[in-house]
Amino acid sequence: MQDYRTLKILDRFEKVFSNLGVDYKVMRRILQVKLTMDGRRVPTIFSQNSGKQVKETTNQYIKSLWIYVFFGLFLIPFILLGNHYLFQMSIFYGIFTIFIMTSLISDFSSVLLDIRDRNILYPKPVDRRTISTAKMVHVFIYLSFLTIALAGIPLIVGFIRHGFLFFILSFVNIIFIDLLIVILTAFIYMFILQFFDGEKLKDIINYVQIGLSLGIMVGYQLLIRSFDLFNFTITFQAKWWQLFIFPMWYGANTELVMNGNIQPLFILLTVLSVLIPLISIWVYIKLNPTFEQNLQKLTYHGKAKERKQSMINRFILKVLCPTKEERSFFRFASLMMKNERDFKLKVYPSLGFSIVIPFLFFINGINNDFEQLSKGNSYFSIYFSLIIIPTIIVLLKFSGKYKGAWIYKAAPIQQLKPMFSAVIKAFLFKLYLPVYLFLSVLFIWIFGVRILPDLLVVFINACIYAVLCFMMLPKTIPFSESFDYYNQNNKTAILLGLMVIVAVFAGLHYISTLIHFGIYLYLVIAIVGLALLWKAAFNISWENIEG
Template identity: 40%
Template sequence: MKADPMPRESGVLRVLDRLAPLLIRMGADYPVMRSIVGVKLTMDGRRTPTVLGGTAKESPLSSRTGIIQWIYVLYGAMFALMLMLPLSDWILAAMQFGVLTFFMMTTLISDFSSVLLDLRDKSILLSRPVDGRTLGLAKTVHILVYLLGLSLSLAGPALLVALFYKGVAFFLLFLAGVLLTDMLVLVLTGLFYLLIMKLFDGEKLKDMINYVQIGLSVTVIVGYQFLSRMFNMTVAADMTPRFAWWEVLIPPVWFGSAFEVVLGGVRRLPFVLMAIAALAVPVVLCIVYIRTLPAFERSLAKLASQESAGGRKSRYADLLARLFCRGREERLFFGFCWSMMRQERDFKLKVYPTIGLSVVFPFIFMANTLVSGNISALRGTKAYLYIYLMIALIQTVVTMLAYSINYKAAWVYRAVPLTSPERIYSAVFKAALARLIVPLYLLEAAVFLLIFGPGIWPDLLAVLLTMFLYTVICYAVQPRSLPFSEKYERNRQKEKQKGALLLLLILFGLAGIHYLVRQTEFGIYFYLALLAAAGPTAWRIAFGPAKSKSGSPSSGLRSLSK
């Protein structure tokens, strides 16, 4: 298999050529691997990064990646200013690597999990004389090229400040830390997925991968918040770093310790051990990951064998459909949407991490009080209104319900003789609320009751009723598409970005109204009565029977899809 010249990626491939001896020692068939990497870099022009909304039209890799990189440069410029603060190198470096780890982990989870778990490579390439390690290394290099570009964009301003403000030694150590951080993030994620694929199979495997997505997203967010606050507890007034045992669990602190040991001359055992871990852990895990690449590729067969599997009928879904849906048509589409959300892997990969973050965000804004352990200080405050941040999840779900990898099957909407096409939307939104949003809200509301006391139950009920009203508002504001009828790459990004901003302002407005009515003793109860009347009324108006001139189901569907 001969590597064809690819001018646009010639720089990357030339660097790869210099690393050829190392890659061959790792077990790669280098000419084959080089060809695979070249083709993957070229085909990146057809992949839509979710960091820009996940709905962009196909465009050249350079233009899309350039936009993301400029965004990261702006973020990096803001964080680079921290290097000028009068703090120890340990603190400054740990904060910088905390930011870098957060962005790289989030990007990898949202954008490149689908590449790590790609099944098309296995079916196309492994039937040829291509071994699993060569394919795995090609995928790893492909992702690492992307991560390096983004991480250097994010860390670029800090590297410049380090070079001119901190010196060459600080600059070189910082650059090495960036490379090791990228390696650690990629390898840890890959090993996590391999562990899940080894422990589970069947439908549980797909579910567990989605739970890992949520867990990684939440861990990264919470870990970053914890890192940003820990220095108040671990640094003395004279800015002398002090060790706490739990810091060994935080990789950015390892890299910060390396600066103390190499540049600061600190020889205390905890810092020396963490400095060694900053180098040893990424290298050791990388060796383990490379050795397990053939097993990783073989384990992907478990996902492949389940992609065409049919879903089981849920008695719970049937019960909810009978309770909340009007008519047989609406119940059928309720069950259809329930099954699609359970079976569609791409939908889960794109939505579930957002679900995890939406659950955590209300607690992040209360983090200072929660970390200090003074939970009683929250009682008597209006901090429970932070739960409105979770409702922002609805607009993400409403948007993503329009997309599917099986979008070509949307012809069935026009083949089904519907008396009222609006029942499709009504059923789909009810299913999304029942399956994804309301259960999580009830769980979070229970935690809020424990924190703030039983006196906030009217407020939590008001938020629940607001959730139903906000669903109708999202439906009215967002561009309308039949459920699961569009490609993920279809370009309605600008419309949806404008709609998302407007919906966010509306949500803040609803939270502001809630805050105002809470200023009077019985205002919340009048507000509850208003919401109880407004929600069902808005739902009937939005999803009532369509009035089309021809009266035919197909004409109603055409009007809805405009």
């Protein structure tokens, strides 16, 4: 096995680990094996190999860090903004937290919840503390790479712009934020493990990961709205809930140190920025044995409950899917979307974002002049909920259980049309429709029942858009490929091009509202167009299928 540079750097801290009661040589060997295995694993979001064999000595996670370097460039303006450190550094640390937490959820949760160490190493004469330390060091090795890629260039710019003190303070703050993110994530899983087990536990963990993704975006909006900008003059309004937004802790300590602003609130936030991470680490070390013990619950596999369909559901299914073959594929696709954890972890946050994004464009108007807003046409922002459709259609071909795709060849499938049409219908009615109905209720509450025809047009356009995306994207058998080969980077240009179609739909919709009864004419045309498009879109043969 390769002797990694990371391990050589870690050798310099051997005495520190030994003083903590860790068998360093054994821990080093465990890390060496983990790093070797990581070289064969493609990161969840930034996979760089699309079906190509990966060399053992090539770590795909390290190769993917260039994208974080690119994202880090967007943080530089907040460093150069001026000397209002509370505002600019709170935003800086907030965005930094978004990227770190997202990567932690997608790539490191499997490490925190890994039970293979317990099964393989616990029967061996290896100290439990050494195993636990190896697991945490493993996470922090990659977290340090991610942190350097994301914040390295902005910190250098900060050193040039604000001096050495700013650089050191920001460096320490980032370390504390990394520690806090990892420990808080572990605490959430620890709490769940204490009360649940088996399949239910895995489902809860999946929803927690999704909730964290959504919470990050909502929290970022709260952070933004802690400040008011009038004529480029920044004013800060102190609120009690700001104590729970930890990026502000580190913006406050920067304000205190760099500007000497010793307001009581800033002192309190500064104390929290240091005290909470240290207390969290101490509590985690104390509770870690219980956490490791409860991880064994993940090995339990409960029995799935069979639910009988009601007569209403059966009737709706017959209306949606006229043939038995299509109904079978619809039920299959619906179950995959409902039960496939890897699929939900990648798709559900996008669905959550599609709920949040339309409101971000007029949320200030709700606070300032609700009556004027309700008479306007800001409801067109609902079209932003459509931009997630192409991404999810791309994801429909992936599954954590992709090895079972042999059933497609074994089953007596004469035509592919029922399969593809059923999968698109299942996506629209099981995933997009709930989002659309939720947004519709909120938009009707804000804008009134006058927008009902517009909402119907939006849904028909969404269905047309889904069919167009299916027609333009490469054709692959649903749920037949591994998520390891999900390479969104190579499809960015296609997805961006498809998103332009949403703007075309919104533009045509807006033009129809300028004509008397135009919205109803547009609705009829859209329905006819959808019927014709749907009839032609799914006539696909096996020769047109990729792979």
